[in-house]
Amino acid sequence: MSTAADVPRFKSPNPMIQSMSATKRSTTGTGVKSAMSTNWLGAYGDFITKNNHQVSQIESTLRSLTYIIPGRFRDAEIASESIHSGVQLLSLYHDTLLFRASSKLSQPSLANAPSPHKRYIRFWFLKSPLYRRVAYLLQIVNYVELLIEMAAKRRGERIRWRAVIIIEAIKAFCKLLLLRITKSRPLITPVLPEREPLPEAPTDEESAFQGDDSGYASASGSPQQSSPDGEWTMPRTGMSLPTLPSPGDISSYLLSRVLTADDIKPAAKLVNQLQGSAQVAEILHILSPLAFAVAMARSKNKRKAWTPWVLGLAIELVARQLRDRSLRTTPLEKEEWSRRGWALGWWMMRGAFYENITKSMVEGVRRRMPSLIGGILEDYEYLWENYHFSTSP
16 A cells, blocks of 8 residues: 555756746747848838839828928827828838948949949948948938927927927037048038939849840840830840930030049049138038027027027028138039028028018918918918927028
8 A cells, every 4th residue: 555655746847947948938939029020121121122113202292291281280290290200211211221222233334323422422321330320310310300399399498499409419419420430521411322213123024035045035026125214235245235315415415424533533532621711611510500599599589589590690601701612622512512502591481580571571472372372381381480490401
């Protein structure tokens, strides 16, 4: 007859073994989720790359709708600005995907050489990881600055101007850091590479045609399709032949094939290093928006006080006077200063100048417009009057 001592006892599992098993299960689950997310992102990136033209059109349509929605800024300003900022951020992510895809392609021919701006920005974007991170941060701040100001205004004017100063300080810090990274070269906008259209993937018929040794017709008998830029790609060698120009466009066709000094110049030499007063001018241009925001925050009558407006514009004009005007100025630098010159027109929409002068002119124009256009213009008047970043560079 068995006793209690003869009954087998089952030992409880070791706590350390239980902990290791749980950790292994959690690690396995995390790895599976990470792999699934990576697969989803990879599939999404392939879709964007293969349909980049359609994606660009959709982004442009959504961006335009956020500009013309009636009542955009009064009833649901944060909601509508959130949509606009979301589209911009999504477009920035798409630009990153397309840039990676274009980097894997062969270098363009001299006939299709990129612009000096694309070469210069691409050079620093690929050379310096710090430049890449700072440029992305600056672009993201530019996309969400108005949304942050709208949210801060809900908590009061003091919080709003504090947020404005912090954002302007972050932007100024990023620009000064880019100035340092590029070895005292002026900032060229945009600071990120612009989106470039990718060649469309060949269809099944085109692939079958390219595999045909005859090189003249596909299996269906249709002729070879030319590329979107008008060039004809030879199926066996892969070389491209440009289309012939029209009889009345021969001069411009030949000029487009002529190499300039910027086409053969190294990318880093497309913009000169700043020295002396030219470097001071660039720093003043960077600090001008921050100085204007600080002066506006300290002003008692923010809408009609002339001191912040005069201070900000004076710094911009001093920067233009101190800039390098010598013969060594490159075309890319001249183009950037020309863009900054046109941007001075936004000072007519800021501060006391807008409140005392421009506002009455805008109202007069709005009364003469059709009701639909006048309503949209009225919504923008509300934006210009109440938000700093609606007219800030």
